Amino acid sequence: MKLRFKRLVALSMVSLLTVLTVACGSSTGTTGKSEGSSESAGRSDDSKEIIFWNIGTENPDKEIMTYGVDTFNETTESGYTVVSVPTQNDTYKEKLVIAMSSGECPDMYTSWSGGPMNEYVDSGFAQPIDDLFNASSLPDTLMDAAVAQASYKDHIYAIPMLNVSLSGIFYNTEIFEKYNLEVPTTISELEAVCDTLVENGITPFALANGSKWTGSMYFMSLAARMGGLEPFADAVAGTGSFEDECFIYAGQKIQEWVEKGYFPEGVNSLSEDDGQAKQLMYQESAAMLCCGSWYTGTFSTDSAEFYEKIDWFSFPSVDGSDADSSIQIGTVGDQFISFNCEGDKLAAAFECVSTYSSEEAVQLMVDNGKIPPVKTVGDYLTDPITKKILQAANDASSTQLWYDQYLPPAVAQVHLDTCQEIFGLTMTPEAAAAKLQEAMQSDLAE
Incomplete structure (x- = not known):
């Protein structure tokens, strides 16, 4: 783990230069809090706020991300509130690495699976969710290939959502x-x-x-x-x-x-x-x-x-x-949400993310040109282009995750x-x- 953490630190040196050049004075998202604060990073397990970093800065992603957060906040009985902190794509990747390299990380965050997610796991910034996952309806809902991309070392570390x-x-x-x-x-x-x-x-x-x-x-x-x-x-x-x-x-x-x-x-x-x-x-x-x-x-x-x-x-x-x-x-899931919290907060965060697999959320994604990674997505599609893309995914002998x-x-x-x-x-x-x-x-x- 120490070796992996050192590699994140080394990578963050390059990332920091990029962020300072590109993102000085950038918005902190919807929280209005400093991104460097402990509240924004979501490190306090005692806090009833669940900080959620994501890339939903523009529609349709913004509308979709907001839907899940608002649905949870309006219906949950957990006592927790999710606060969405969206950041533009390229800046987000650098911001996430720098946060982890400084020992900070939000309660939950989106990534693209693969090597970076594995690094986050090895550095201690993603928790296994096997028990919560297997006790939910998600094993019967999500595509097996998507769950496979959300897994590492025989454990599930993320929930795939948004798009094939x-x-x-x-x-x-x-x-x-x-x-x-x-x-x-x-x-x-x-x-x-x-x-x-x-x-x-x-x-x-x-x-x-x-x-x-x-x-x-x-x-x-x-x-x-x-x-x-x-x-x-x-x-x-x-x-x-x-x-x-x-x-x-x-x-x-x-x-x-x-x-x-x-x-x-x-x-x-x-x-x-x-x-x-x-x-x-x-x-x-x-x-x-x-x-x-x-x-x-x-x-x-x-x-x-x-x-x-x-x-x-x-x-x-x-x-x-x-x-x-x-x-x-490509990827079967596109955005994968991982968790950096434990206990009741982890259960509440998992509850929030599970809303993205509801029928209403799937329909919202499809209406916005997405192909959410659920087994029944073909029943929702009417757009000929998305149907063509789903067919290509189904016909593929293999899907290579993006190199980066x-x-x-x-x-x-x-x-x-x-x-x-x-x-x-x-x-x-x-x-x-x-x-x-x-x-x-x-x-x-x-």
């Missing part, structure tokens, strides 16, 4: 029709579509890669379509390497696409959190957007009229590769940094692969 999120490509059907473009099934077909768009003054892909994880969507998808999932699993286990040809291919293809003008100018300076990628779609200066399927909720909430122009397809296969093209990149969530935090940061360098043409794919492999070997040595 896959990486795929949203596209403007009117632009495709105007230029007689067909939905591509291979990379060569995708490149033919992109070439036509460039020739007609349209940017093929809307991408704001200042956040780094957005560009990682392309890297992960290309690597998986080239080599399947074994190269990644082997590299993480230490039996393989991130210098495998599939990772080199992904980097080379990205740089080829950058040079051909498939991405916006200054792509690494554009902000996803500020909505600069989706604005390119709304302006119809870009035709496609490769990102998580939560964009169904984003598009439909922002403009129902625009959403009528949108469709979705799974990332195309690599020509000549025998990799399984049914493999998907699966990898240990320090290694994940190197992945994000080198991926951004690839997009910026400031590092060769070979050098990026070597640097990532070095980080992975260092982590394994610890």
Whole structure:
């Protein structure tokens, strides 16, 4: 545990610099309290307030997060009150690491499962909830795959909620029709579509890669379509390497696409959190957007009229590769809520989070373009795009969790940094692969 805690502290040094640059003077959310105070961090087990950190700063996520909190506060007999403290996505990730590295942590908080969640568990900031979980209706309600992603070392440490999120490509059907473009099934077909768009003054892909994880969507998808999932699993286990040809291919293809003008100018300076990628779609200066399927909720909430122009397809296969093209990149649950409290407070917090699996909450999520990770979600869906995404999830032979969530935090940061360098043409794919492999070997040595 001490070693893991030291790694969180080391990572927080980088995080602190980012937060000081990006988030000085930022809002403390709905509590109106200083984020550094013991009340805001939720460290007092005697307090009747349950502090809940999350990323619900904008609709539809804000409405969904608020629903669960308000429902609990209005109906509970526990004597506890949940206080929601939302923070913008990228700032939130840094804020959470820094809080834990300083020995503070809210009573409950959202994360993305994988390596970071495991670090939080090993550092003592997430409690096992097996007994509460098994005594509830959730085992019969939640998808097994979602519960598996919420588990670590044979214990359940989080409740999955909000969305089944896959990486795929949203596209403007009117632009495709105007230029007689067909939905591509291979990379060569995708490149033919992109070439036509460039020739007609349209940017093929809307991408704001200042956040780094957005560009990682392309890297992960290309690597998986080239080599399947074994190269990644082997590299993480230490039996393989991130210098495998599939990772080199992904980097080379990205740089080829950058040079051909498939991405916006200054792509690494554009902000996803500020909505600069989706604005390119709304302006119809870009035709496609490769990102998580939560964009169904984003598009439909922002403009129902625009959403009528949108469709979705799974990332195309690599020509000549025998990799399984049914493999998907993403998560079954998207947001996982973990708990840093005990006793009656933990029971009350669990009660609050359980509201997100109620019929009313599931309907609210579906109405906002989400695919909540419940077994009966197919009965709620009417939107053709969300149905298509759920079908892709059901048909997938395997779903690879996002690299930046699966990898240990320090290694994940190197992945994000080198991926951004690839997009910026400031590092060769070979050098990026070597640097990532070095980080992975260092982590394994610890």
